[in-house]
Amino acid sequence: MQPMSADLEVRIRKRFANPEGSFNLNVHFRGLAGFTILFGASGAGKTTLLDCIAGLSDPDDGRIAVGGEDLYDSEKKRNVAAWKRRIGYVHQDLALFPHLTAEENVAYGLQALSAEERQRRSREMLAAFRIDHMRDRRPAQISGGERQRVALARALVTEPRALLLDEPLAALDRPTKSLLVGDLRRWNQDHRVPILFVTHNGEEVFALGDEVIVLDAGRIVAQGRPHEVMHAPRLETVAQLSGFENIFDATVVALHEDRGTMTCALGTCRLGNAQVELETPLVRADVGSRLRVGVRAGDLLLATENPRGLSARNVLPGKIRRLEQRDVIVAALVDCGGTEFEVHLTLAARDALQLGPGKAVWVVVKTHSCHLMGN
Amino acid sequence: MNWEAFWLTVRLAAIVSALLIVIGIPIAYWLTYSRWRWKFLVEAAVALPIVLPPTVLGFYVLVALGSRSPLGRWWESLTGHTLAFTFEGLVVGSLLYSLPFAVQPFAASFGAVDRSLLGASASLGHSPVQTFRRIVLPLSKAGLVTGFALSFAHTLGEFGVVLMVGGNIPGVTRTISIDIYDQVQTANYSSANQTALVLLIISFFVLSVVYGLNRRTSAVGPWR
Numbered sequence: 122m123q124p125m126s127a128d129l130e131v132r133i134r135k136r137f138a139n140p141e142g143s144f145n146l147n148v149h150f151r152g153l154a155g156f157t158i159l160f161g162a163s164g165a166g167k168t169t170l171l172d173c174i175a176g177l178s179d180p181d182d183g184r185i186a187v188g189g190e191d192l193y194d195s196e197k198k199r200n201v202a203a204w205k206r207r208i209g210y211v212h213q214d215l216a217l218f219p220h221l222t223a224e225e226n227v228a229y230g231l232q233a234l235s236a237e238e239r240q241r242r243s244r245e246m247l248a249a250f251r252i253d254h255m256r257d258r259r260p261a262q263i264s265g266g267e268r269q270r271v272a273l274a275r276a277l278v279t280e281p282r283a284l285l286l287d288e289p290l291a292a293l294d295r296p297t298k299s300l301l302v303g304d305l306r307r308w309n310q311d312h313r314v315p316i317l318f319v320t321h322n323g324e325e326v327f328a329l330g331d332e333v334i335v336l337d338a339g340r341i342v343a344q345g346r347p348h349e350v351m352h353a354p355r356l357e358t359v360a361q362l363s364g365f366e367n368i369f370d371a372t373v374v375a376l377h378e379d380r381g382t383m384t385c386a387l388g389t390c391r392l393g394n395a396q397v398e399l400e401t402p403l404v405r406a407d408v409g410s411r412l413r414v415g416v417r418a419g420d421l422l423l424a425t426e427n428p429r430g431l432s433a434r435n436v437l438p439g440k441i442r443r444l445e446q447r448d449v450i451v452a453a454l455v456d457c458g459g460t461e462f463e464v465h466l467t468l469a470a471r472d473a474l475q476l477g478p479g480k481a482v483w484v485v486v487k488t489h490s491c492h493l494m495g496n
Numbered sequence: 497m498n499w500e501a502f503w504l505t506v507r508l509a510a511i512v513s514a515l516l517i518v519i520g521i522p523i524a525y526w527l528t529y530s531r532w533r534w535k536f537l538v539e540a541a542v543a544l545p546i547v548l549p550p551t552v553l554g555f556y557v558l559v560a561l562g563s564r565s566p567l568g569r570w571w572e573s574l575t576g577h578t579l580a581f582t583f584e585g586l587v588v589g590s591l592l593y594s595l596p597f598a599v600q601p602f603a604a605s606f607g608a609v610d611r612s613l614l615g616a617s618a619s620l621g622h623s624p625v626q627t628f629r630r631i632v633l634p635l636s637k638a639g640l641v642t643g644f645a646l647s648f649a650h651t652l653g654e655f656g657v658v659l660m661v662g663g664n665i666p667g668v669t670r671t672i673s674i675d676i677y678d679q680v681q682t683a684n685y686s687s688a689n690q691t692a693l694v695l696l697i698i699s700f701f702v703l704s705v706v707y708g709l710n711r712r713t714s715a716v717g718p719w720r
Binding site (some may be wrong): 172175177202203204206207208209210212214216217218219220229230232275276279407466 | 622
């Protein structure tokens with residue numbers, strides 16, 4: 122039985138250093154039972170945050186509680202030692218004990234139990250993670266994916282009150298990843314504890330998250346359901362992280378409330394400069410207000426003639442400046458009246474349309490491919 | 497070859513290096529994990545015997561063991577005689593003399609244990625002492641053997657401290673190096689040569705064990 126509230130409550134500040142300088146980690150959130158994704162570029166403070174929750178590093182001040190019990194409270198001068206916190210933590214580098222076998226690693230956290238009970242539980246967990254057959258091998262003698270499973274099994278077998286996973290899938294290929302995610306989900310159905318899952322991979326956010334928290338330079342810049350946060354980013358850091366190749370400054374020119382759209386002028390306003398206008402989804406904004414528009418390069422179309430009879434609202438004439446081949450994708454950089462768009466095409470499309478620098482093209486932008494962000 | 501001096505020396509070295517395992521591990525533990533800002537002073541003090549002339553060290557030990565010091569008086573009230581010029585006094589002097597040769601390899605190997613392993617052990621519910629016993633010590637085997645062997649070899653060859661603290665009492669404090677000195681003083685070169693050779697061979701053997709043991713972990717440059 123789980124206690125009434127299994128939530129993880131975190132409200133801390135801590136100064137930390139990364140290669141770009143020192144930041145103030147300043148976060149306040151509540152992790153409910155289930156997956157919460159901590160998303161952010163490296164150096165955003167994700168690992169520092171996990172270390173504080175695990176008790177391996179002390180915050181400057183604030184409060185950390187799990188299941189209603191204070192683990193750290195600067196006001197009450199309370200700071201529970203890491204080894205008494207009962208919080209599972211899988212490090213980025215796994216930190217398997219090199220001198221112990223897989224089974225001994227998994228059994229390590231069960232020291233309070235009798236030898237038989239310890240063996241029964243760790244074998245059960247090894248079987249659940251399909252690594253039972255290599256229980257007598259040392260970490261150096263098993264593959265990366267197997268090591269990852271040993272590390273997860275070792276943390277889960279202790280039935281922690283919360284689970285911290287620092288990029289546990291980073292080094293894995295896709296099939297292995299989804300298998301492990303399935304294992305984790307199944308475990309989490311029986312053990313309704315909060316799982317904080319760190320990643321800087323946008324795909325994993327959608328695959329896993331019930332809730333995503335975006336961390337940038339130590340602060341939470343967005344929080345919500347993955348599709349809300351990732352698909353309609355209101356912040357530029359989110360946009361860059363989630364893969365918008367095109368981000369433009371824009372000014373709201375007109376609102377079309379009846380159509381649910383509005384018109385935005387791209388680029389900075391300069392007299393005598395023919396501006397590019399885009400019809401975008403309507404957001405709560407006034408005419409003249411400034412915001413940013415993010416568009417994925419893969420969401421754009423190129424035409425070599427002025428297309429007609431299209432549902433897309435935005436067709437912009439322009440000229441190809443440059444073509445870059447990136448593996449099997451061709452990135453076309455198109456100049457539309459002073460605004461440059463990056464458009465991703467297939468090799469076949471490039472050849473069929475005989476695209477090359479200087480060629481006149483039309484860039485097609487769907488209204489709902491335009492994602493608006495606050496400035 | 498003076499077998500009495502030989503076995504006395506081996507006995508001294510074995511006792512001292514065994515005791516240094518017991519004394520050196522807690523000191524090395526503290527030196528590795530303490531965050532005390534003046535820790536470097538203790539590190540310097542532990543390393544002193546490496547640079548100090550043995551006669552200086554021996555002189556202070558002699559003073560400390562004598563009946564004027566609290567330690568000397570305590571020992572005298574306990575046993576009825578002073579520590580100076582006894583085998584036990586030799587052990588005390590040698591412990592200090594060889595301390596850095598045990599503590600430094602211990603501390604180096606404790607410090608080489610990946611910190612993330614210590615964090616993982618804590619997250620799995622192990623106290624710092626339990627973690628030390630189950631993770632740090634087993635992963636420091638090479639450092640422990642190195643410290644044991646180095647302090648053994650170092651004690652085998654000591655001269656100045658022994659002379660100051662123990663004098664030259666056959667069967668009690670006369671070690672091999674003192675014996676060699678005596679033989680040279682009496683122009684008994686062939687006997688001195690024999691004893692010196694034995695000491696050389698033993699020392700080389702012990703050091704070979706140390707370096708052989710650390711072969712895999714010692715750095716091999718990329719220019720190999």
